[in-house]
């Protein structure tokens with residue numbers, strides 16, 4: 117089933133408990149902190165099924181039409197179709213929504229290719245997982261995930277700490293009809309707009325954290341679930357003109373507290389296995405599908421970054437300066453190179469689960485690492501091009517209310533090829549992407565959404581063909597020897 121935007125909005129008016137500081141938000145679709153981003157999510161739901169997108173972004177399975185991100189790809193073309201679906205969603209949101217509805221859906225679809233992993237944990241859990249993937253697909257569910265314990269309660273070895281493990285979300289009771297979980301998880305991006313959260317562990321747990329090793333799915337409005345949102349940048353936006361990105365694309369991030377939340381058995385997928393609770397993502401295509409979507413999204417954001425850099429250089433009349441062209445060229449090359457990293461993931465696709473194709477994991481992890489380590493540097497390059505431009509425009513658009521100030525603004529700020537208002541509009545947009553609080557959150561997001569850098573780096577370490585690299589050097593060194601005249605002669 118494909119839901120409309122209106123049906124999606126209706127589904128999140130469900131009595132959920134979202135806290136913004138001390139305020140309990142009754143309806144996120146109408147509240148000034150969240151309503152525009154809610155509309156952005158609704159727009160995605162609507163556009164997928166429009167005539168120009170339907171053939172790519174939806175597919176038929178089990179007698180109904182679904183979003184393509186639920187498709188389990190058997191050919192390179194099907195993989196390509198998934199990618200194009202991600203790309204279109206990211207292009208509508210300029211790569212600014214990390215948890216658009218295709219992200220967690222891709223994770224769960226990847227997991228659904230290895231039900232045996234879950235079945236091996238407990239009989240029936242494999243079927244639970246398959247049924248959950250169908251539930252998400254058939255009901256067009258928008259999900260977030262909370263797959264990290266809060267800071268300070270993780271596997272001690274990873275943080276070079278003594279073996280003191282602070283309890284985090286864990287199973288506190290097992291009953292005939294399900295389990296009861298209690299504790300806190302981080303950091304549910306878009307949780308305030310999601311129908312459900314996937315609860316799991318994407319960072320390693322300590323072997324002693326057995327009761328924390330639970331993987332399950334929970335509706336955001338389930339009794340006992342409390343969503344604590346960070347500050348809303350949407351509410352802090354002065355106006356759409358002044359903060360065009362914060363205004364529409366603040367997907368939000370939240371801590372989720374689970375207070376004795378009942379989870380029925382059919383939504384439980386893993387219990388009591390600290391290693392498996394993390395490994396399922398790597399042993400199935402889940403981590404690949406989810407992070408492939410992330411790289412495609414990042415690629416669309418890079419385009420916006422380069423586009424703003426070019427436009428700023430142009431209106432400032434510096435695009436012809438060789439050094440500036442050098443900066444622009446490096447930015448454009450980075451964007452093109454990144455697109456190639458995405459294309460390569462498909463062209464050199466691999467088989468992780470027999471009968472299904474997966475993106476090339478090495479390329480995917482290198483794109484992930486590249487994005488996490490280069491984003492802030494690229495932003496810095498564009499900020500350098502902007503100079504003091506963002507601070508040379510008036511504080512906000514209210515300047516137009518006063519006819520005298522408006523006339524002064526028009527006459528002093530206009531350039532031969534650019535009206536004052538257009539200049540202000542461009543610099544406000546640029547600052548919202550690169551300098552505002554919304555922008556700061558994005559810099560942090562790109563660095564951390566897939567884990568801290570020492571973890572993201574380890575993915576490349578784990579997938580690189582070190583033996584082949586070593587063999588290459590050995591072979592090369594074996595092809596020559598110490599020149600005969602320097603060889604030590606055997607004792608005569």
Ligand SMILES: Cc1cc2nc3c(=O)[nH]c(=O)nc-3n(C[C@H](O)[C@H](O)[C@H](O)COP(=O)(O)OP(=O)(O)OC[C@H]3O[C@@H](n4cnc5c(N)ncnc54)[C@H](O)[C@@H]3O)c2cc1C
Pocket residue numbers: 215260261262263264266267273274275276302303304305306369557560561564565566567568569570
């Ligand atoms: C904006 C944003 C959105 C997010 N969205 C989600 C989401 O939707 N769902 C979700 O589950 N999670 C989400 N996360 C969480 C994200 O996965 C974590 O931020 C990430 O795993 C890092 O964990 P941490 O923030 O607790 O930092 P920490 O793990 O505490 O790390 C802090 C710093 O210490 C360094 N460090 C710590 N130990 C070592 C060591 N042994 N060696 C070297 N360096 C070390 C790290 O590299 C890092 O620089 C989000 C995070 C952000 C910032």
